[in-house]
Every structure is written in C-alpha cells, then in structure tokens.
Amino acid sequence: MKLLYVLPFLVVIALLSGLFSLQKALSEPQRPHLHQDLKNAELPMGFNDLFAGSGDCQLCHDAQVNAQGDFIGIVSDWRSSMMAHSSKDPFWRAKVSHETLVNPQHAELLENVCTRCHAPVGHFNAHFNGQEFYSIAEMDLDPLAKDGVNCTVCHQITPESLGNYSGELEIGTEKKIWGPHEAPFTNPMINHTGYTPTFSPHIQDARICASCHSLMTPTIDYSGNLTGTDFPEQAIYHEWLNSDFSVNEVTCQKCHMPSIEDTVKISSMPPWLDGRSPFAQHQLAGANVFMLKLMKENMEELGITATEWQMDSTINRARRMLQQAALSMQLNEVARTPDTLFLEMILTNHAGHKFPAGYPSRRAFIELLVMNEYDTLFHSGKMDGDYNIIGEDEGFEVHHETIQTPDQVQIYEMVMGDVNLEPTTVLAYAFQHLKDNRIPPSGFKSSHFTWDTVAVTGQAMYDPDFNFESGIEGSGSDRVLFHVPLNGNNDALEVIARVHYQTVSGRWLEDMLDYSSDEIDAFKMMYEVADKTPVLVAEADLTSTSTDIRLWQEELFSVHPNPGPGRFNVQSENPLTAINVYDQSGRLNQTIHNFASPSVSQNMSIRIDGSNGVYYLEMLDDQQNRRTTKIILNK
Ligand code: HEC
Ligand code: HEC
Ligand code: HEC
Ligand code: HEC
Ligand code: HEC
Known part of the structure; x- marks a missing residue:
C-alpha cells in the first residue's frame, strides 16, 4: 500500500530527471562562432524612467560559455524567444486591432490592457509618469517599448508584488536588478547602466512568471457594457499550483530556463571575475513553433534582431518541448x-x-x-x-x-x-x-x-x-x-x-x-x-493480425452462464461500479450502474433484452479497472 503514496512522487522525480537529462543530452545544432552572431540587427539601447534596452545589458551578459566552451550567451538565448517578440508579434498586433474594432468604445482601455504584458517597457513607464492609458500608437514610436518582455522587466518585479497576476506587477523604482547570486560584484554594472545587481531569491519564485502567465480579463456584453465579472483566459500559474510540480518545487524556471551545473562567468567584465554555478539558461522556449517560424520568414518587416540561426535554435527547443517533454x-x-x-x-x-x-x-x-x-x-x-x-x-x-x-x-x-x-x-x-x-x-x-x-x-x-x-x-x-x-x-x-x-x-x-x-x-x-x-x-x-476473438480477460471478472438465456451473473474481485453493454458493432446498448449495498457489490446480475447474438460487456470496478468480455445471448 505504501508504494501507492510514494509512487506519484517517484513519477515526478523520474519525469524531471528525464526532462533535465533531455535538455542536456540532446545535441543542439552546432553553434556558430561568436563573430557570426555579429550579423544581428542591433538591440535597442537607452533608458526611460524605469527600464533599459536589452542592448545595454549585451556588453557584459552575452559572452557566456559553458564548461565545454560552447557559447551560451544570455542575451542571445533570450533575443529569439517569444517574450523578446511579444510587442512585435504580428498575431498579437492583429488581435489587439480586432478587439478594438469589435468594441471601439473601449479601444483605449483594451490597448492599455494588451500592452501591459506584451509591451511592459512602454506601458509601465507611461503609468509611472501618471498616464492613464497607454496606446499602440505610442508603442510604435518607441523602440524601447518594442523590446518586449526584456531583461529589466523580469529582473525588476518587486518581491512585494509577487502573487499578483493579470500583469498587475510592480516595477521597482530604486534601479535594483534582482538576481539569484549572493554578493554580486556591483561596480561595473552600476558604472555602465546605473542599475545595481542585487541578490534576491524571489527571482527564482514561480510567482515572477505568474505576474503575466495567469490572466483574468474583464467581460464585455453585446451592449458594450462591462459586466463586472472576470474570465480566466490563461491560468498556467494556477494550473501549476494545482499539481505535483508546485508541491515538489519544480518551478517554471526549472523547465523553461534549464540550469547547468557548470561554472559560468555571468559577466564578461571584469576579466578576473569568478564563475558562478548553477547557471540558468535564458532559453524560455514554450510551444510556439508556428509563430517563431512565421516571424523568421518576415524578419526585416517585423524588425527582428535575432539571426536566423538564433531563431532556429529557439524553434528547435520549442519543438523538443512538445515532442520530448510534453506527452506520452x-x-x-x-x-x-x-x-x-x-x-x-x-x-x-x-x-x-x-x-x-x-x-x-x-x-x-x-x-x-x-x-x-x-x-x-x-x-x-x-x-x-x-x-x-x-x-x-x-x-x-x-x-x-x-x-x-x-x-x-x-x-x-x-x-x-x-x-x-x-x-x-x-x-x-x-x-x-x-x-x-x-x-x-x-x-x-x-x-x-x-x-x-x-x-x-x-x-x-x-x-x-x-x-x-x-x-x-x-x-x-x-x-x-x-x-x-x-x-x-x-x-x-x-x-x-x-x-x-x-x-x-x-x-x-x-x-x-x-x-x-x-x-x-x-x-x-x-x-x-x-x-x-x-x-x-x-x-x-x-x-x-486476425479476427480471432482476442479479449482482455483476467481473473478480475467472471461471467456465468455464458452462453446464457438473458440473465448473466458478473462476479468481480473488487466492488463493481458499472457495466456497459455493447452490441456486435460496438454501439452502446445499455449502461447498468451498481446501486447494491457493499456486502453484495462484488456480484451483479444483469439482463440483456436484445435479440440473440454476441454482446460485449465492459466491466468497471471501484479501482477503475475496465475489462471487456464477450457473452452470447441464446434465448
Ligand atoms: C497578463 C498578461 C497579458 C495580457 C494583459 C495580455 N496578454 Fe496576450 N498573452 C500573454 C501571454 C503570457 C501569452 C502567451 C501564452 C502562450 O504562448 O500560450 C499571450 C499570447 C497572446 C496571443 C498569441 C500570440 C501568438 O504568437 O500565438 C495573442 C493573439 C494575444 N496574447 C493577444 C492579447 C490581446 C488582444 C490582449 C489584450 C486584450 C492581451 N493579449 C493581453 C499575456 C497577456
Ligand atoms: C522572463 C523573465 C526574464 C527575462 C526576460 C530575463 N531574465 Fe534573467 N533571469 C530570470 C530568472 C528567473 C533568473 C534566475 C533563474 C534561476 O536561477 O533559476 C535569471 C537569471 C539571470 C542572471 C543570472 C544567471 C545565472 O543563473 O547565473 C543574469 C545575469 C540575467 N538573468 C540577466 C538577464 C539579461 C541580461 C536579460 C535580457 C537579455 C535577462 N536576464 C532576461 C528571468 C528573466
Ligand atoms: C559593464 C558590465 C555590465 C553591464 C553592462 C550589465 N551588467 Fe549585469 N552584472 C555585471 C556584473 C559584473 C555582475 C556581477 C557578476 C558576479 O558577481 O558574478 C552582474 C550581475 C547581474 C545579475 C545577477 C545578479 C545576482 O545577484 O544574481 C543580473 C540579473 C544582471 N547583472 C542583469 C543585468 C541587466 C538586466 C543589465 C542591463 C540593464 C546588465 N546586467 C548590464 C556586469 C554588467
Ligand atoms: C511581463 C510579463 C511576463 C512575465 C513576467 C513573464 N512572461 Fe512569459 N510571456 C509573456 C508574454 C506576453 C508572452 C507571449 C508573447 C507572444 O506570444 O507574443 C510570453 C511567452 C512565454 C513563453 C513562450 C510560450 C510559447 O508557446 O512559446 C514562455 C515559455 C514563457 N513566456 C515563460 C515564462 C517564464 C518561465 C517566466 C518567468 C521566469 C515568464 N514567462 C515571465 C509575458 C511575460
Ligand atoms: C515540468 C516542466 C514544466 C513546468 C514546471 C512548467 N512548464 Fe511550461 N511547458 C512545459 C512543456 C513540456 C511545454 C510544452 C507543452 C505545452 O504546451 O503544454 C510547456 C509550455 C508552456 C507554455 C506554452 C503553452 C502553449 O501551449 O502555448 C507556456 C507559456 C509555459 N509553458 C509557461 C510556464 C509557466 C509560466 C510555468 C510556471 C507557472 C510553467 N510553464 C511550468 C513544461 C513545464
């Protein structure tokens, strides 16, 4: 019996180790030499009151290598992810436009809501400056806002606002960049960016991701009025909470930012910096192979800064998530x-x-x-x-x-x-x-x-x-x-x-x-x-192979008499809950539930009223065992 209790736990462990070894074992496409990546279009640089462009982080956080010397740059991994494209994504842009065409009287409100998670760099800065609504037109004029969910978004979500969702996150105003390592060497980053790298364990909490990955939207009725109710449009964080993964502290980061144990220098400046371990890779792959491919086909028009090779590596990672980590x-x-x-x-x-x-x-x-x-x-x-x-x-x-x-x-x-x-x-x-x-x-x-x-x-x-x-x-x-x-x-x-x-x-x-x-x-x-x-x-x-009647019969259930004139007695090892009767062609003929008292519930007597011939009984017991057996009605 005890095994039953530890089993789910073991399964989780098995799956996890499977997932991790998978992320490691699968050889990635050959990484190009660093200089080939210089073909990238430039990332936005510059600052607004809260955020910096990812181009400002690239100087130091893009030359990481693992123990084998493979290139695992943080900026390079991130820049081809869906989150780097969240405000350029043409499907998202079309959908925002669709929503405002359907409900033009709420256009301001809708654009403001949609930019919260998809263009946070523009949205939160505008609100910080007292603006009530942020629009797509403003976003389009601002290269920083087109930088998607960038470095300074995730890394500035305050510990106090953890637990909020629907994009109601709070961005810190003290220019602190929170990270997973204790006692970071702060000077180079302060000098170059004005931000202070600061240790805080909350960056590893799943609630960082919950900020945007659980989403309740206000409902509008056909008269265009807000109904006052919310609809759970996405609830990935809540689904995760209601799973073995939250119990076992397998966070979003563990699967979507796979860690390696290698010692990695997380900044290329200063040159004498010690490495850190473990190192979380900013792969951030999900399942969206389709849109990544579509965007790769339209890089110039969409202003995408990643190279084709980088897009391909994220596409392959997403495909692997689907094919090797999602379903058996x-x-x-x-x-x-x-x-x-x-x-x-x-x-x-x-x-x-x-x-x-x-x-x-x-x-x-x-x-x-x-x-x-x-x-x-x-x-x-x-x-x-x-x-x-x-x-x-x-x-x-x-x-x-x-x-x-x-x-x-x-x-x-x-x-x-x-x-x-x-x-x-x-x-x-x-x-x-x-x-x-x-x-x-x-x-x-x-x-x-x-x-x-x-x-x-x-x-x-x-x-x-x-x-x-x-x-x-x-x-x-x-x-x-x-x-x-x-x-x-x-x-x-x-x-x-x-x-x-x-x-x-x-x-x-x-x-x-x-x-x-x-x-x-x-x-x-x-x-x-x-x-x-x-x-x-x-x-x-x-x-x-053939039409020999092969049935899944085990000693769990037995049926007497067979053939029989109409009444069949089913006996089961466990209490029976129901019997489905199918005719020769697989059509459900009747379902019989067992309402008998527990003392006799391992026996059920059933009556078949149809014409003579072959029937299939599908028997279910309280352990959810399900077996199909053939009976012959011969009146
Ligand atoms: C609370 C954060 C949040 C807000 C607010 C939000 N989204 Fe999203 N949206 C997301 C996330 C997270 C995803 C990705 C989910 C996934 O990949 O399954 C997404 C994905 C999408 C996609 C699919 C994109 C693709 O490439 O497949 C569309 C379209 C979209 N959102 C439209 C909108 C519109 C329209 C609004 C405003 C009404 C909006 N979103 C507001 C978080 C948000
Ligand atoms: C989606 C949110 C998100 C975005 C976007 C993001 N990061 Fe991170 N970053 C994290 C989280 C979470 C961790 C800690 C992961 C862990 O330890 O499991 C982290 C860790 C780091 C670390 C420490 C790495 C290590 O594990 O040793 C650095 C440095 C860093 N990020 C820089 C950046 C830079 C630069 C960018 C922009 C290119 C960026 N991050 C974009 C969420 C994000
Ligand atoms: C001039 C180089 C430089 C630039 C530019 C720079 N950083 Fe850093 N960053 C560092 C150094 C050095 C560390 C500390 C490394 C250590 O102590 O191991 C660091 C650490 C970090 C950490 C980890 C903090 C921790 O305690 O775990 C994060 C996250 C981070 N930087 C994000 C960013 C972001 C976001 C940007 C862009 C706005 C940026 N950095 C720009 C040099 C830089
Ligand atoms: C500021 C809001 C925000 C935060 C915080 C955030 N995300 Fe996202 N995430 C998005 C949006 C928006 C998209 C969808 C972009 C699109 O499809 O246009 C997205 C997309 C993704 C995808 C790609 C989905 C796919 O199908 O390919 C993954 C994976 C993901 N996020 C994981 C994470 C993880 C893990 C964290 C926490 C470390 C996190 N996100 C934090 C807003 C956010
Ligand atoms: C045990 C590993 C694991 C954990 C933990 C996990 N994910 Fe995923 N995630 C996956 C896999 C595998 C997929 C691809 C299959 C799918 O789409 O569900 C995926 C897909 C996604 C997608 C794209 C979904 C779609 O179909 O469009 C998003 C967004 C995402 N994860 C975000 C998160 C967030 C946020 C968390 C934490 C609350 C999280 N994940 C926790 C493994 C994980």
Whole structure:
C-alpha cells in the first residue's frame, strides 16, 4: 500500500530527471562562432524612467560559455524567444486591432490592457509618469517599448508584488536588478547602466512568471457594457499550483530556463571575475513553433534582431518541448471481433500545467487511422489542405470518452463562451468556459482551492478516465476508447495514432480575418503563405493480425452462464461500479450502474433484452479497472 503514496512522487522525480537529462543530452545544432552572431540587427539601447534596452545589458551578459566552451550567451538565448517578440508579434498586433474594432468604445482601455504584458517597457513607464492609458500608437514610436518582455522587466518585479497576476506587477523604482547570486560584484554594472545587481531569491519564485502567465480579463456584453465579472483566459500559474510540480518545487524556471551545473562567468567584465554555478539558461522556449517560424520568414518587416540561426535554435527547443517533454502515448488493442476493433489510448501529460496551455487558440488533437493493405478503413482527426479538422462539429466538438465514427475527433482545447453561451474568439466577450478538456498536470485535483479558475469543463467532467486512474484523481492522463467498425473485415490491420499540436487554426482566426486594418491585413499576408503544419507531438502504431476473438480477460471478472438465456451473473474481485453493454458493432446498448449495498457489490446480475447474438460487456470496478468480455445471448 505504501508504494501507492510514494509512487506519484517517484513519477515526478523520474519525469524531471528525464526532462533535465533531455535538455542536456540532446545535441543542439552546432553553434556558430561568436563573430557570426555579429550579423544581428542591433538591440535597442537607452533608458526611460524605469527600464533599459536589452542592448545595454549585451556588453557584459552575452559572452557566456559553458564548461565545454560552447557559447551560451544570455542575451542571445533570450533575443529569439517569444517574450523578446511579444510587442512585435504580428498575431498579437492583429488581435489587439480586432478587439478594438469589435468594441471601439473601449479601444483605449483594451490597448492599455494588451500592452501591459506584451509591451511592459512602454506601458509601465507611461503609468509611472501618471498616464492613464497607454496606446499602440505610442508603442510604435518607441523602440524601447518594442523590446518586449526584456531583461529589466523580469529582473525588476518587486518581491512585494509577487502573487499578483493579470500583469498587475510592480516595477521597482530604486534601479535594483534582482538576481539569484549572493554578493554580486556591483561596480561595473552600476558604472555602465546605473542599475545595481542585487541578490534576491524571489527571482527564482514561480510567482515572477505568474505576474503575466495567469490572466483574468474583464467581460464585455453585446451592449458594450462591462459586466463586472472576470474570465480566466490563461491560468498556467494556477494550473501549476494545482499539481505535483508546485508541491515538489519544480518551478517554471526549472523547465523553461534549464540550469547547468557548470561554472559560468555571468559577466564578461571584469576579466578576473569568478564563475558562478548553477547557471540558468535564458532559453524560455514554450510551444510556439508556428509563430517563431512565421516571424523568421518576415524578419526585416517585423524588425527582428535575432539571426536566423538564433531563431532556429529557439524553434528547435520549442519543438523538443512538445515532442520530448510534453506527452506520452500508449496504444493497445483491447479486443477484436468481426465487426469491431476495440482500442484504448492513454495520453499522459508531463508538462507542469495543462497540455496544451496558455493562450485560448492552442489545441491538440488525436488522429487515428486504421488501414488494411489497400484502403483506409477509418480515419478520425483527418485534416484538409489548410489543416482544418474534417468532421469537427459546428460550434465546437465535445470531449469524447469513446470514438466510434470518423467524424468524432478528440480535440484537447479550451472554448470560450460569451454571455449567451455561444462560442467566441473575442477575448473581451469571453464570459464562461464552454469546454476545457486540456489534459491536466499530474496531481491536479478538483478539491484544490484553484478549482474555480482551472476547472475541467464539459463532457470531460463525466469521463471516468479523464484525470483518473484506478479510481484516484490526479493521474494527469486521459484514456480514450476507439470502437472501430470493421463490417466483417478479416484482414490484418495497421493502426496509426498521432497527436498534433496547433498554435492556432484557420477556423479560430475566421472572425478576426473578417475585419480589416493595417495590422490584420499585415498578419493575414504572412499567415496565408506560412507553413501551417501542426507539430507532431506523439505517435504510436500497432498491427492487428486476425479476427480471432482476442479479449482482455483476467481473473478480475467472471461471467456465468455464458452462453446464457438473458440473465448473466458478473462476479468481480473488487466492488463493481458499472457495466456497459455493447452490441456486435460496438454501439452502446445499455449502461447498468451498481446501486447494491457493499456486502453484495462484488456480484451483479444483469439482463440483456436484445435479440440473440454476441454482446460485449465492459466491466468497471471501484479501482477503475475496465475489462471487456464477450457473452452470447441464446434465448
Ligand atoms: C497578463 C498578461 C497579458 C495580457 C494583459 C495580455 N496578454 Fe496576450 N498573452 C500573454 C501571454 C503570457 C501569452 C502567451 C501564452 C502562450 O504562448 O500560450 C499571450 C499570447 C497572446 C496571443 C498569441 C500570440 C501568438 O504568437 O500565438 C495573442 C493573439 C494575444 N496574447 C493577444 C492579447 C490581446 C488582444 C490582449 C489584450 C486584450 C492581451 N493579449 C493581453 C499575456 C497577456
Ligand atoms: C522572463 C523573465 C526574464 C527575462 C526576460 C530575463 N531574465 Fe534573467 N533571469 C530570470 C530568472 C528567473 C533568473 C534566475 C533563474 C534561476 O536561477 O533559476 C535569471 C537569471 C539571470 C542572471 C543570472 C544567471 C545565472 O543563473 O547565473 C543574469 C545575469 C540575467 N538573468 C540577466 C538577464 C539579461 C541580461 C536579460 C535580457 C537579455 C535577462 N536576464 C532576461 C528571468 C528573466
Ligand atoms: C559593464 C558590465 C555590465 C553591464 C553592462 C550589465 N551588467 Fe549585469 N552584472 C555585471 C556584473 C559584473 C555582475 C556581477 C557578476 C558576479 O558577481 O558574478 C552582474 C550581475 C547581474 C545579475 C545577477 C545578479 C545576482 O545577484 O544574481 C543580473 C540579473 C544582471 N547583472 C542583469 C543585468 C541587466 C538586466 C543589465 C542591463 C540593464 C546588465 N546586467 C548590464 C556586469 C554588467
Ligand atoms: C511581463 C510579463 C511576463 C512575465 C513576467 C513573464 N512572461 Fe512569459 N510571456 C509573456 C508574454 C506576453 C508572452 C507571449 C508573447 C507572444 O506570444 O507574443 C510570453 C511567452 C512565454 C513563453 C513562450 C510560450 C510559447 O508557446 O512559446 C514562455 C515559455 C514563457 N513566456 C515563460 C515564462 C517564464 C518561465 C517566466 C518567468 C521566469 C515568464 N514567462 C515571465 C509575458 C511575460
Ligand atoms: C515540468 C516542466 C514544466 C513546468 C514546471 C512548467 N512548464 Fe511550461 N511547458 C512545459 C512543456 C513540456 C511545454 C510544452 C507543452 C505545452 O504546451 O503544454 C510547456 C509550455 C508552456 C507554455 C506554452 C503553452 C502553449 O501551449 O502555448 C507556456 C507559456 C509555459 N509553458 C509557461 C510556464 C509557466 C509560466 C510555468 C510556471 C507557472 C510553467 N510553464 C511550468 C513544461 C513545464
């Protein structure tokens, strides 16, 4: 029994060591020699009342090398990250414009809100100087504001404002740059920048990131009035709090700024400076392969300062986050009859928050193909030429426990609903979640105080295999059943299962692209020619060899008499909770719940009323064991 308690902990450790060794072991593309990086366009330099341009930090914080002599410059790593591009990002710019076109009476308010996290250098400085609203037009005139979430933003968030989110962070006014090392040598930095490097452990706290990565937006109704309620648009920090990762102090920084134990000189001045260890790399890769690629294709127009090589290294890191640190997949054949192939797939999330997470346009979906030598017999999650999912329902596709037809597709996503509970992609109209079946992180519980903010919503709430395993909540996994109709097909079959990650779908963009403005038109042009291939996150296959009836029977359950005239007695090792009865073609015939008292609950007597023939019983016990067995009704 004890093992059960330590197991989740062990799993976390295993995953972590996996992630770290992965970050180290995977050889990065050959780093170019330092001089090649001089091809970079220049980073902004100069100061406003609170911040400095990243160009002012580059002099000393861009020549770091690891123990092998590889180049790991802080500025170089950061400058190709999404955060370095947060105010140039053409999707963001188009979306701000969309929001203000939909609600022009709130344009000032909206631009002010949107610049808070995406252009903090301009936004917070304007507010510091008593301005009530900060606008996109002002941002465009200020190269410093276009420096995104730069060095002096994260490093000046005050310890006092930790715990705030929605961008309501506070920037210190004493020109202190907080860092993780005790007793920094301060003179060179003070002389060159006026800022004092200052030790403070709060920089390693996940709440630094929470400042912007949990986001409640005020809701506007269709009369244009603020409803006074807030909508949790992004809640990565809250998801993380409600997981084993916060319990085990695996912070955002540990996964997104992977540390190395090497001794690294963190400043190139003075030359006699001692190295520091550990050293946190400013890689800051997430999942946004798509936009990084799009921006790389439009570097000049967007004013991007990173080199193509630097963009590629962040693109590769993001791809690795998705392909090697996000999700694992298991695919099993449960049973096969002349009419149906029964499959189960278990997807387990290894990220420190939901998968996918963050901005509401993110989604992941399952593609399942069943083929014989000549044909595709079944294809759920098929995409058209524009990477829209064929068969996705009007409005949105619900979460599925079982998939039985090709037009049913499992899409892991959050769907925003407006005040009329209609799906919407306008952030200001978002009032309530209509669906949220993004796979929770390990240890995620409905009893946690964050539940109101991060709740599972829609059909996934009723799926006994969603975030539950063996009756225990917090598995961070989803088990999906596939009942693939075979119509008597006798061939050997190949099954291929894939999970794809999509930053944004064409359908999600439809409403925005119906509008026109400089920003929307600019994004549209880049989007139309962009490579929209989703990222393949996980893949598995199996071969189903023949139609011999193979069933997953174990001593856990038994059924008597079989064949029988109508009443069957099921006996189980553990108390039974329910039995699903399927007919030959995999259609659910009935579900029988066990309401008997505990003393007899290991026995259940069930009645099958259909016509004579083969049925499949799927039996569930209180440990969430699930087995399928064949019975024959012979009246
Ligand atoms: C509290 C901070 C915060 C505020 C305020 C904010 N955002 Fe964001 N936004 C983020 C973060 C963090 C991400 C990245 C999340 C991710 O990658 O999943 C993001 C991502 C986006 C993206 C996706 C960009 C891409 O390249 O895929 C768009 C579009 C966007 N925001 C629009 C807006 C608009 C419009 C507003 C104003 C109404 C706004 N944001 C206000 C924090 C914020
Ligand atoms: C997204 C927030 C963020 C941004 C942007 C950022 N940093 Fe950091 N930085 C951190 C955090 C967090 C740490 C400590 C990480 C740790 O110890 O795990 C850190 C650590 C450091 C360190 C000490 C490195 C070490 O681990 O020995 C230096 C120096 C530094 N940052 C400089 C910079 C410079 C220069 C920039 C701009 C190019 C920058 N940072 C941008 C969050 C940020
Ligand atoms: C002239 C060189 C120089 C410049 C320019 C410079 N720094 Fe530093 N920085 C240093 C030195 C030296 C240290 C201390 C290193 C040590 O003690 O190991 C340091 C330390 C740091 C630390 C770590 C502090 C700690 O206690 O962990 C951070 C963070 C940092 N600098 C950020 C910045 C930022 C942001 C900028 C740009 C505004 C910047 N630096 C510009 C030289 C510089
Ligand atoms: C001042 C606000 C702010 C702070 C503080 C901040 N972020 Fe971000 N972060 C953003 C915004 C805005 C974006 C999205 C930029 C875009 O997509 O246009 C973003 C994007 C990211 C991404 C890229 C997501 C993707 O899909 O590629 C990662 C990873 C990330 N942040 C991690 C962190 C971590 C870790 C910290 C804390 C050390 C942190 N952020 C602190 C605002 C912030
Ligand atoms: C255990 C490692 C781990 C921890 C801890 C972790 N992340 Fe992540 N993060 C990942 C992985 C893996 C991905 C890529 C898969 C995904 O998108 O969920 C990711 C993706 C992201 C993204 C992009 C999400 C998307 O789909 O657009 C953002 C933003 C992000 N993380 C921010 C954070 C912040 C902020 C924290 C802390 C509150 C954090 N992460 C904690 C591993 C981690």
